[in-house]
Amino acid sequence: MMDWDLVYYIEQMPPVHLGEFEQIVLLAVLRLGEKAYGVPIRAEIENRAARKVTVGALYATLDRLEAKGLVHSWFADATPQRGGRSKRYFKLLPAGVEALSGSKAVFDRMWEGLHV
Template identity: 60%
Template sequence: MLGEFEQIVLLALIRLADDAYGMTVRREIAERIGRDVSIGAVYATLDRLEKKGLLKSRTGDPTPERGGRAKRIFVITATGKKALQGAQAAFDRMREGVKLG
């Protein structure tokens, strides 16, 4: 089972495509849904998802033009997409026909 934040992180990876790494994932979540999550939370989740095989990571460009440490780029795997699909389908079934407000 995927937790809520795990789903959000996976969605961020898809959104960001090639440019998904710790800092951008965090920024994307903040901008999209106004949830200011700590950078530690992002990496913890990312690591967990990688351990489960739902995403994979590689070290980015070894000679970047900007300053600072090398990025660690994250990409969702096929398994990850399937898990995301499953979780959302379940959720949608639960929401079906429920009216709020």
């Protein structure tokens, strides 16, 4: 494959469709920035979306988003405050920003002209 073929292929890739909870998780990660790990992500969702989130549902979604190439995760050094466990941090990748923008654009178009 030549470079131009690769560019064409990337530009022709279909948009990533996000479920509601995936969007909420991505928005929480984006909002938290460098502080995005499990506990604050969960708190952000519970506070802003007013919905309970189980740890299992959150991490299953984060794993799925990472498999889709929308977020990247890494483990920080272990700390004594956490009993020697390390935190798993998350960062939104450019593809995640693009997926969120695409989802917002779809909803904006669907809401256009409607008044409820």
